[in-house]
Amino acid sequence: xxxxxxxxxxxxxxxxxxxxxxxxxxxxxxxxxxxxxxxxxxxxxxxxxxxxxxxxxxxxxxxxxxxxxxxxxxxxxxxxxxxxxxxxxxxxxxxxxxxxxxxxxxxxxxxxxxxxxxxxxxxxxxxxxxxxxxxxxxxxxxxxxxxxxxxxxxxxxxxxxxxxxxxxxxxxxxxxxxxxxxxxxxxxxxxxxxxxxxxxxxxxxxxxxxxxxxxxxxxxxxxxxxxxxxxxxxxxxxxxxxxxxxxxxxxxxxxxxxxxxxxxxxxxxxxxxxxxxxxxxxxxxxxxxxxxxxxxxxxxxxxxxxxxxxxxxxxxxxxxxxxxxxxxxxxxxxxxxxxxxxxxxxxxxxxxxxxxxxxxxxxxxxxxxxxxxxxxxxxxxxxxxxxxxxxxxxxxxxxxxxxxxxxxxxxxxxxxxxxxxxxxxxxxxxxxxxxxxxxxxxxxxxxxxxxxxxxxxxxxxxxxxxxxxxxxxxxxxxxxxxxxx
Amino acid sequence: xxxxxxxxxxxxxxxxxxxxxxxxxxxxxxxxxxxxxxxxxxxxxxxxxxxxxxxxxxxxxxxxxxxxxxxxxxxxxxxxxxxxxxxxxxxxxxxxxxxxxxxxxxxxxxxxxxxxxxxxxxxxxxxxxxxxxxxxxxxxxxx
Numbered sequence: 277x278x279x280x281x282x283x284x285x286x287x288x289x290x291x292x293x294x295x296x297x298x299x300x301x302x303x304x305x306x307x308x309x310x311x312x313x314x315x316x317x318x319x320x321x322x323x324x325x326x327x328x329x330x331x332x333x334x335x336x337x338x339x340x341x342x343x344x345x346x347x348x349x350x351x352x353x354x355x356x357x358x359x360x361x362x363x364x365x366x367x368x369x370x371x372x373x374x375x376x377x378x379x380x381x382x383x384x385x386x387x388x389x390x391x392x393x394x395x396x397x398x399x400x401x402x403x404x405x406x407x408x409x410x411x412x413x414x415x416x417x418x419x420x421x422x423x424x425x426x427x428x429x430x431x432x433x434x435x436x437x438x439x440x441x442x443x444x445x446x447x448x449x450x451x452x453x454x455x456x457x458x459x460x461x462x463x464x465x466x467x468x469x470x471x472x473x474x475x476x477x478x479x480x481x482x483x484x485x486x487x488x489x490x491x492x493x494x495x496x497x498x499x500x501x502x503x504x505x506x507x508x509x510x511x512x513x514x515x516x517x518x519x520x521x522x523x524x525x526x527x528x529x530x531x532x533x534x535x536x537x538x539x540x541x542x543x544x545x546x547x548x549x550x551x552x553x554x555x556x557x558x559x560x561x562x563x564x565x566x567x568x569x570x571x572x573x574x575x576x577x578x579x580x581x582x583x584x585x586x587x588x589x590x591x592x593x594x595x596x597x598x599x600x601x602x603x604x605x606x607x608x609x610x611x612x613x614x615x616x617x618x619x620x621x622x623x624x625x626x627x628x629x630x631x632x633x634x635x636x637x638x639x640x641x642x643x644x645x646x647x648x649x650x651x652x653x654x655x656x657x658x659x660x661x662x663x664x665x666x667x668x669x670x671x672x673x674x675x676x677x678x679x680x681x682x683x684x685x686x687x688x689x690x691x692x693x694x695x696x697x698x699x700x701x702x703x704x705x706x707x708x709x710x711x712x713x714x715x716x717x718x719x720x721x722x723x724x725x726x727x728x729x730x731x732x733x734x735x736x737x738x739x740x741x742x743x744x745x746x747x748x749x750x751x752x753x754x755x756x757x758x759x760x761x
Numbered sequence: 762x763x764x765x766x767x768x769x770x771x772x773x774x775x776x777x778x779x780x781x782x783x784x785x786x787x788x789x790x791x792x793x794x795x796x797x798x799x800x801x802x803x804x805x806x807x808x809x810x811x812x813x814x815x816x817x818x819x820x821x822x823x824x825x826x827x828x829x830x831x832x833x834x835x836x837x838x839x840x841x842x843x844x845x846x847x848x849x850x851x852x853x854x855x856x857x858x859x860x861x862x863x864x865x866x867x868x869x870x871x872x873x874x875x876x877x878x879x880x881x882x883x884x885x886x887x888x889x890x891x892x893x894x895x896x897x898x899x900x901x902x903x904x
Contacts, residue, residue: 624879625876
């Protein structure tokens with residue numbers, strides 16, 4: 277799957293980007309990047325070559341062997357009497373720890389390369405497995421267990437994967453499109469799996485060693501999050517200096533697992549916590565406050581890491597103070613809110629009514645606005661007695677409504693101002709239509725004086741509509757466009 | 762929440778309080794000491810002052826006869842030292858006779874008095890429907 281490979285590469289790029297500022301490890305990372313790119317390129321070419329050694333070189337390097345040897349020795353020696361007198365940078369143990377950090381990052385990259393290798397080889401046999409099992413080490417273990425077996429009921433994956441995933445894997449295997457691998461490819465694949473597993477074991481050893489020395493290297497950080505998590509954070513970041521340079525939001529996400537899909541809803545997944553999740557403080561907060569606690573922990577541990585990277589406080593007091601602060605804050609969040617005081621009623625009529633405005637209100641007001649018909653009926657012509665509903669001045673007067681010579685034959689529903697603006701936008705499309713509003717209106721009208729009156733279409737162009745329209749201000753026009761000179 | 766109503770026993774106290782309550786409705790409740798009006802006093806406190814006048818004290822009898830108070834409890838309303846009258850459909854507009862049915866009724870009455878008073882009226886009409894108004898009959902004596 278090209279997309280998975282791309283996402284892995286992108287992850288590598290991200291990790292490298294975080295360390296880009298670190299001068300000490302920049303060339304190491306550059307070397308790694310090149311190695312990765314070469315490895316990936318070589319990997320693609322190597323589909324024909326099938327040679328693991330050209331892909332994964334780390335275990336053969338001298339550096340790896342040296343450091344592993346030193347770590348073994350140090351672990352054998354047990355806890356060292358730390359020489360506080362010496363400056364840290366000169367201490368060979370500190371140098372070893374720095375190397376260990378770099379090495380653990382390298383090992384991780386190497387594991388990913390090998391994972392790609394295994395995946396490509398095993399794709400012929402069981403293509404869906406890579407999307408079901410994300411973690412490289414788990415994948416390697418599963419591949420080793422399954423081997424060339426076609427029937428997954430004979431394979432016992434208990435303990436390697438969560439049972440739900442085992443079920444999905446078994447079901448997928450029964451319908452897979454893969455074929456059993458030829459012997460040499462199978463051997464090479466198993467070989468690669470073994471190598472991945474040994475690398476993983478080596479990485480664990482390195483991390484154990486770093487963890488045991490954690491209290492000496494980064495006392496403040498280990499007081500807050502605990503030495504195991506501190507070692508993991510340092511290992512993933514690629515050193516104490518690198519960890520110190522990360523922003524707190526990145527520290528929060530170090531070690532975050534990728535989402536395990538397999539058809540499960542993501543609504544229940546724990547969002548966006550990494551190694552911080554394993555700290556004692558986090559585990560002891562109630563679930564509702566966990567997100568806030570995680571952010572708080574990440575920020576304070578970043579501060580502690582920064583103190584440690586400059587050796588500002590070798591005794592660890594800063595760490596203890598920060599831990600106390602975190603504890604206090606979390607306690608304060610859990611306090612119940614203060615009791616509500618019943619308020620007295622406000623003085624009547626002291627607060628003026630809030631008048632609302634806006635388009636919605638204007639539209640509502642239009643329903644009760646005075647219509648053109650009513651306006652016409654309210655006005656009268658000079659010297660001309662108006663018609664009335666009951667005749668002879670009794671009943672309601674009609675005013676200008678229906679008077680001969682008013683220009684309009686029928687007063688139809690006037691366009692509201694809002695509708696006029698909207699209509700203006702589409703008026704380009706409508707220049708073909710005539711002025712008639714509905715198909716049932718006729719151009720004839722019976723007036724009391726002259727009998728029949730025909731509507732004159734040209735008259736509309738000259739007249740300013742009914743007498744109700746403003747003669748000065750246009751009801752639909754806006755300011756014309758004024759060009760800047 | 763125990764908010765004990767201020768009880769007045771002397772004529773001078775009544776005088777000062779009528780004079781000193783500015784821009785607030787003064788509710789003078791003529792009655793006995795045990796009165797279930799205290800809770801609403803707090804709610805209304807931004808625009809009203811509720812005070813209990815002990816009708817058993819000697820000095821207060823002057824006021825009792827001035828206002829013609831015979832039924833316990835009776836309430837008289839003042840605003841800025843003006844006596845506010847309320848037309849509640851009963852015979853006597855100068856005071857409110859009887860207890861209130863609900864706390865909200867009391868608040869409504871005080872609010873109506875306030876609004877009318879702010880507009881400058883000296884008599885307001887009662888906002889309550891007639892079921893909520895305690896009914897009584899006026900008996901004239903020696904007339």
